[in-house]
Amino acid sequence: MKLNRKNFLLGTAGLLFGSAAIRSLFENIRGEKMMQKLPVFFVGHGSPMNALGPNPLADTWAESTKDFPEPKAILSISAHWFTKGTYVTSNQSPPTIHDFYGFPQELFDVQYSAPGDPKLAEELSKSKDAQVIQDDSWGLDHGTWSVLRNMYPKANIPVVQLSLDATKPGEWHYEFAKSLSKLREQGVLVLGSGDLVHNLRLYDWKNQDKAHDWALDANETFKDLIQKRDWKSLANYQKLGTAVQIAIPTPEHYFPMLYALALADEKEEIRFYNDIIQSSVSLTSMKIS
Template sequence: MPVVFAGHGSPMNAIEDNLYSRTWRIMAELMPRPEVILSISAHWYTKGTKIMNEKNPKTIYDMYGFPRELYEIVYNTPGSPETAEASKALISRETSYNNSWGIDHGTWSVLVHMYPERDIPVFQISIDADAPPETHYTIGRELRSLREQGVLIFGTGNIVHNLRLAEWDKVGEGFDWAYEFDGFVYENIMKKDHEKILKYEDQGNLAKLAVPIPDHFYPLLYALGASDEGDSISVYNRSCVLGSVMMTAYIWG
C-alpha cells in the first residue's frame, strides 16, 4: 500500500463539496483498496503512545460550534484488533492499548470522502506529546512493513497550522511565511532529505509561526518514516486557507 499524509483543515470539509474533498476522492481512486487503515491524527495527542484495539470504535466529535449536520456523521467502520496487535509488536518503545478515544474528525473528515462506504477497518495510534520528532519518525519506520499487508498508513494534520493567527476572511489565501514553510517541507520531501524536516525547528521564527504546537505537524513524520526510498511522491491540495493553515497532501508509492 502507499502511504498518505492529508492536510485536513476545517471539519466543515466533511460535509462540503470543495476542491479538497473532491481531491481526496480522486486520491482514493488512484490507490489500491486498503485492507485496513491505520490513522495517526493530530487530534489524538496524548501522554505516551496509545493504540486503539476496539472492535467497533466510536465516532468522536472533538470540535465545537459547528452545524448539527456535522455531528450527525457517524463513521462507523469496524476496528482492527489484529492489526493493532501487530502494530504494538512492531513499535519498540513502550505503548499501551487505550479505547477511551475513537475515530476523530481529523480522520473521518477526510475518510468520509475517500472511503464513504465505511467498510474498511480503521484504528488510530496516538501522538505522544512529549516525544521528540525523531521518535515519531522512528515509529513510522517501524510500522512500514504493514504496508506489505495491505495497511494504509494515514497521517492527518496540517503542515502549517496556526489558528491564533488565522484571518477568517482569507478563505483561499495564505501568509507569505505559511507558503515559505510549506515550501521548505515540500523541497525536502521531494529531495527525500527527511533529516532536515526532523530538524524543522532550525528554521527559527518561521517554524514557530508555522508550528506553534506540533500536534498537526507530527502526523507527517509518521508518514515520512513509513515511506520508502523507492516510493514515487505525488502532491495534492497545495494551497492555504485562513492565512495560516496549509492543506497540502502527499502520497508515497
Template sequence: MSDSARMPAIFFGHGSPMNALEDNRYTQAWEAFGKQFPRPKAILAVSAHWTTRGTAVTAATAPVTIHDFGGFPQALFDVRYPAPGDPALAARVAELLAPLPVGMDQQWGLDHGTWSVLVKTYPQADIPVVQLSIDIEKPPAYHFALGQKLQALRDEGVMIIGTGNVVHNLRRLDRDASGQGWGWAARFNNAIRKYLQEGDLQGVVNYQSLGQDALLSVPTPEHFLPLLYILGSKAEGDVLDIPLDGMEMGAISMLSVVVS
C-alpha cells in the same frame, strides 16, 4: 507505485472539519485517492487530534465517532463514520513498535482528523480503522523513527494515513485571506515542500531549524507530527508525490503527500 502489493502511505492536510460536508478541490482529491489505489485490508491512522503521554492504539471492535470540536453546524455533529476496528492490527502495531509499551485503548474512537477525510476517501466506512496516538512529549525524530518501524504494515495490506496540517496556527487565521496567506506561512510551507520534492526527509524532521517561520507555522507540534510517520514509512524505491497544496485563511496549509 513501486510495488503493486505495497499499500501507499498518505498525509492529508485535513483543514476544517467542515470538509466532511463540503465539496471542494480538497475533498475531490480525497475521493480520487480512494479510487486511485488498491483497496486496503485495513487503515492505520495517525491524527493530530489524539495526543497522549506514552503511545496507544485503538483496540475496540466498534470505535465510536468522536466529535471533538465546537461551534459548527448540527449537521457536522450528526456525521457518523461506523468503520469497524481491528484488534489484530492493533496487536500487530504493538509488536512492530516493541519494546516500546503500547496501550490497547478501548475508549478512544475515530476523531475528526481521521473521519473527516475517510468519509470522502472511503465513504462506505467498511474498511477497518485503527488509530495510533501521538506521544506529545517526544521530539520529531522519535515520531519519524516510529514511522520507520511501521513501514512493514504497507506490505501487509495496510494503508497508513496521517492527518494534520503543515501550517496550523488558529490564532492567526484571517478569514479574508486569499492565495498564499501570511508571509511566514507561505515561506514555511514552501520550505517543507522543497525538502519533500528534493527527498530531504531529515530537513522535514528538523523543521524547527526554520526559525521564526517554524514557530509561527507550528506553534504546537501535533498537526505537523503525523507527516513524519508517513515519511518514516517510506520504503526504498518509493515515490513521494505532492498531489495537493493550498493555504486556507492565511494560516492553514492543505499540503498533502502520497508515498507509493
C-alpha cells in the same frame, strides 16, 4: 527419460504446480497473503467542514484511492490524539468523535461507523520500538473520519488510530514510524492526518483565502526539504527558521507528516496535491507510492 512434447508439458505443469504449492505453503507459514504494497498518505485536513462534500478537497480525497486495491485495514495517525505515551485504539466498533465546537449541526450528525481491528491493535502493541498501549476509550476523531468518509464512504474497512506521544521529539516519531513499514505489504493503508502549517491564533477569518507570507515561506520550505528527502532537517524542524517556528506553535499537526515520510522508499514518488494555504493553515497533502 526421452523428452517429448507430452513429457515437456507435464514437466512444465509440475513446475507451475510446485511453485504454486511452495508459494501457498510460504503464505500459510506467514499467516497472510502476499499483497500489493499500498501507498502512504499525508493529508492536510484543515477545517472539519471539509468533510462535507462535494468540495474540491473532498473530491480529491475520493479520487486518490481509485488506482490501488481496497485495503484490508487503515492505520490513521491523527493530529487530534496527542497523548502522554503512545496508544492504539482497540475497539471492535470505534465511536465517531466530534472533537470541535461552533460548527453546524450537520457536522455533528456525521457518523463514520467503520469497524475497528483489535488484532491489528494487538500487533502494534507488541512493538519492540515503543511501548504501545491498547486503548478502548478513544475512537475516530475528525482528523480521521473527515478524510476517510470521502476516501472510503462505505465505512466498510476496519480503522485503527495510533496516538502521537507529546513527550517525544520529531526525530523519535520519525524513527518509530519506520517500524510500521511492514504494514504496507500486509494490506494496511497508513494515513497521516494533520497540517504542515497550523497556527489558528493567527488565522484571519475575514480573509481566509489570503495566505500569510510566513505561512507561504514555511510551506515552501517543507516541500523543498521533502523533495530533497532531507528527513533529518524535517524531523528537527525547530532549527528551520522564524517562519517555521510561527507555522508550528505546537507540533501535533506536523508530526503525522513525519510518519508518512518515514514509510517512503527511496525510489517511490512523492506527489503533492491540494497544495493550498488558507490564511495560516496549509492543506498541502502527499501521496507516496
